[in-house]
Amino acid sequence: MAGRPKKEDSRDNQYRVRLNDDENEMLTYVSQMTEKAKSEVFRQALTELYHKTKLAEAMQDFAGESEEYDEHEPIWEDEHVSLRRTIDCPYCGHTHMMDFTDDSVDTSYERSMGAEILHEFDLDECVCDQCGKLFSVKGYISEYPMGCYNHEEINVEPIDDVEEGE
Numbered sequence: 826m827a828g829r830p831k832k833e834d835s836r837d838n839q840y841r842v843r844l845n846d847d848e849n850e851m852l853t854y855v856s857q858m859t860e861k862a863k864s865e866v867f868r869q870a871l872t873e874l875y876h877k878t879k880l881a882e883a884m885q886d887f888a889g890e891s892e893e894y895d896e897h898e899p900i901w902e903d904e905h906v907s908l909r910r911t912i913d914c915p916y917c918g919h920t921h922m923m924d925f926t927d928d929s930v931d932t933s934y935e936r937s938m939g940a941e942i943l944h945e946f947d948l949d950e951c952v953c954d955q956c957g958k959l960f961s962v963k964g965y966i967s968e969y970p971m972g973c974y975n976h977e978e979i980n981v982e983p984i985d986d987v988e989e990g991e
């Protein structure tokens with residue numbers, strides 16, 4: 826690279842990221858569906874998280890400086906992470922669109938950048954639109970800082986319906 830003129834915004838920094846199979850599958854999927862290079866998917870996700878984190882920091886500062894700030898009164902409409910997910914039937918694989926917003930129990934823990942919010946849900950009586958069988962959806966979606974997706978765990982289990990009989 827010696828002697829090569831350096832461009833203003835050249836990408837000289839390299840970062841190696843290890844992915845597990847699930848993450849690799851997600852990356853491939855997003856890359857294919859959005860027709861973006863895998864590296865571009867990372868850059869875009871980073872930029873989005875950067876802006877959201879800056880917003881969360883600004884809200885922290887505002888809350889700390891303002892005497893009139895009421896933590897129960899949002900500065901502007903709180904923008905939470907989406908709790909909508911696609912859930913596949915564990916029997917037939919039919920894809921359902923689910924929104925856990927109304928079914929989640931939220932708990933929050935104070936951390937350095939404000940609260941981490943845990944959205945937990947435990948749905949026992951989901952009925953498949955296609956095969957009519959019952960299944961449960963349990964898990965949580967963690968939001969930290971506010972408005973930023975952190976991590977999640979969602980388990981879909983079949984429920985043996987003895988009353989239906991087969």
Ligand SMILES: [Zn+2]
Nearest residue numbers: 914917953956
């Ligand atoms: Zn089904």
